[in-house]
Amino acid sequence: PGSSVECPFSLLWNSRTPIPATTLFRAKWVQLNGTKYQLPFTIVIGVEEELKFGNVTSIYVDGKTVFFEFIPMVTRQFSHHYHAFELLSLPMASRQRYLIKQTNLLDFHPYGSYHLNSVSNDPGLVYVV
Numbered sequence: 461p462g463s464s465v466e467c468p469f470s471l472l473w474n475s476r477t478p479i480p481a482t483t484l485f486r487a488k489w490v491q492l493n494g495t496k497y498q499l500p501f502t503i504v505i506g507v508e509e510e511l512k513f514g515n516v517t518s519i520y521v522d523g524k525t526v527f528f529e530f531i532p533m534v535t536r537q538f539s540h541h542y543h544a545f546e547l548l549s550l551p552m553a554s555r556q557r558y559l560i561k562q563t564n565l566l567d568f569h570p571y572g573s574y575h576l577n578s579v580s581n582d583p584g585l586v587y588v589v
Contacts, residue, residue: 484520484527492526492562501570502547502588503528505560510535513547513588515573517557526562531555536585544587547573 489498497519506512514530521527536546549555562568573586 484522487519487521490519490521490526490562493568495568495570497526497528497562497570500573502533502573503530503560503565503570504567505530505532505565507566510538511545513545513571514558514560515549516570520559527559528562529557529559531557533586539587542587544574547586547588549586 489496491497497516499516499519501516502513503516504511505514512535513533514528515533516528516530518529519526520529531550533547533549536548538544539546571588573588575586
């Protein structure tokens with residue numbers, strides 16, 4: 461089950477087009493084309509020198525359009541030992557939230573992220589596989 465909420469954000473990721481004020485349905489999970497997106501998960505939001513990732517915090521549905529609310533993360537490096545990307549959470553003060561349409565994802569796979577406290581004392585360090 462989910463709930464109806466006012467659209468909390470006005471800008472799409474990498475877009476200058478505002479989202480019109482509307483009521484969206486907030487879902488705990490959705491399944492699209494055989495891929496199940498269930499909170500929490502991580503998505504690829506871009507490519508520069510490294511892949512850029514976002515931590516998805518909410519799923520919104522407007523008719524047949526699905527939006528993911530996410531917080532961008534900093535890609536530190538690829539760990540060959542863990543076969544995973546090392547990501548850092550941004551400080552709380554700079555954690556801007558964005559929306560991205562599911563159809564605009566570079567990679568349609570949701571990824572899991574894991575904290576390995578035994579590897580690092582940095583609580584913001586996560587591994588995405």
